[in-house]
Amino acid sequence: xxxxxxxxxxxxxxxxxxxxxxxxxxxxxxxxxxxxxxxxxxxxxxxxxxxxxxxxxxxxxxxxxxxxxxxxxxxxxxxxxxxxxxxxxxxxxxxxxxxxxxxxxxxxxxxxxxxxxxxxxxxxxxxxxxxxxxxxxxxxxxxxxxxxxxxxxxxxxxxxxxxxxxxxxxxxxxxxxxxxxxxxxxxxxxx
Amino acid sequence: xxxxxxxxxxxxxxxxxxxxxxxxxxxxxxxxxxxxxxxxxxxxxxxxxxxxxxxxxxxxxxxxxxxxxxxxxxxxxxxxxxxxxxxxxxxxxxxxxxxxxxxxxxxx
Numbered sequence: 001x002x003x004x005x006x007x008x009x010x011x012x013x014x015x016x017x018x019x020x021x022x023x024x025x026x027x028x029x030x031x032x033x034x035x036x037x038x039x040x041x042x043x044x045x046x047x048x049x050x051x052x053x054x055x056x057x058x059x060x061x062x063x064x065x066x067x068x069x070x071x072x073x074x075x076x077x078x079x080x081x082x083x084x085x086x087x088x089x090x091x092x093x094x095x096x097x098x099x100x101x102x103x104x105x106x107x108x109x110x111x112x113x114x115x116x117x118x119x120x121x122x123x124x125x126x127x128x129x130x131x132x133x134x135x136x137x138x139x140x141x142x143x144x145x146x147x148x149x150x151x152x153x154x155x156x157x158x159x160x161x162x163x164x165x166x167x168x169x170x171x172x173x174x175x176x177x178x179x180x181x182x183x184x185x186x187x188x189x190x191x
Numbered sequence: 192x193x194x195x196x197x198x199x200x201x202x203x204x205x206x207x208x209x210x211x212x213x214x215x216x217x218x219x220x221x222x223x224x225x226x227x228x229x230x231x232x233x234x235x236x237x238x239x240x241x242x243x244x245x246x247x248x249x250x251x252x253x254x255x256x257x258x259x260x261x262x263x264x265x266x267x268x269x270x271x272x273x274x275x276x277x278x279x280x281x282x283x284x285x286x287x288x289x290x291x292x293x294x295x296x297x298x299x
Contacts, residue, residue: 002193010194014202021209021229030219037225040206044232047202050194051243056235056261063265068228068272075221075276079283082290088216089292095215103208110200117196117244126243126254134255135262143259150266157270164277 009050017043030086034072041065052128055135199240207233220279220289224272231268235261 020040027033041064048057076084089095118126128134139147207230214226242257283289 007192007194010198014198018202018205018209021206024222024225024229025209025213030221033222033225037228040229041232044206044236047199047236048239051199051239053239053243053258053261056239056258056265059262059265060232060235063269064228064232067269071272071276072221072225075224075279078280079221079289082219082283082288085219086222087218089218092216096212098215099208099210099212101208102211103205106204106207107201110197110204113197115196115244116246118246119193119195122246123244128243128255131255131258134253135258138253138255138259139262142256143263146263150263153270154266157273161273161277164274164281 006050009046013043013046013050016040017047027086030076030084031073033086034069034076037072038065038069041069053131054128055132196240196244199244200237203233203237203240205233206230206236218290218292220282220291220294221276223291224275224279227275228268228272231264235264238264 017040020036020043023036024033024040027036041060045057045060045065048060117123210226210229210233212226213229214223217223217226238257238261242254245254248254279289282294286294288294
């Protein structure tokens with residue numbers, strides 16, 4: 001990983017990722033924070049590409065930058081009366097301290113430890129030419145049980161989300177329907 | 192100038208710390224979920240960096256196992272986001288708020 005392109009790409013992408021993550025913390029408007037979160041996800045996908053993880057990078061853009069951010073925007077839009085304020089809670093100081101402490105510990109450990117890592121030509125040889133077939137082999141081979149459990153997890157998450165947001169109270173829906181009807185009548189009267 | 196494993200782990204640690212700070216100190220439920228997503232993302236970066244750089248893989252153990260684990264993390268993240276945001280919408284319907292300072296009791 002010595003070529004100038006990789007070095008420049010790493011620094012640009014990591015600056016983009018970390019700065020966008022910081023902006024998620026600093027933004028005062030929740031929707032702006034979501035935009036910076038998407039930017040951070042895209043920078044992270046670029047870092048995955050520099051690690052020659054092509055499939056994961058594409059999946060990252062599809063799932064995180066695409067699906068999860070749309071889900072977050074939906075959650076914001078479905079709670080219209082709640083404030084768009086991205087402010088801190090009453091207990092912000094301990095959370096900030098803990099976050100800074102964890103970041104410091106991980107960074108100093110990463111720098112201090114003598115990692116058993118590949119360098120030079122061995123590292124060049126490790127570069128994955130084709131990750132998709134390897135991931136597929138592992139998913140349907142050694143990790144088949146985890147794969148099936150993940151599918152069950154997805155099924156139950158789907159069911160759970162549907163069950164949670166479904167309005168089952170028939171009385172409530174009738175009351176809402178009546179509200180809607182009376183509202184329409186009131187609107188007609190106003191006209 | 193060489194990019195080593197430590198560089199990637201440092202970026203991962205920074206993003207994870209920012210995620211922890213967001214998840215613990217934001218008032219809005221959606222913002223807290225954004226912090227959790229950042230933490231999961233940082234762990235993905237660490238997995239992929241070890242998978243690319245580590246010389247500790249024995250003969251016959253695939254370095255791509257890290258990629259496989261990231262696939263599972265993505266799955267769990269998607270499931271968690273779907274259920275947690277459904278819960279946020281449910282709380283909003285009952286309480287007209289998603290402010291965590293005002294949803295501080297376990298039963299009401």
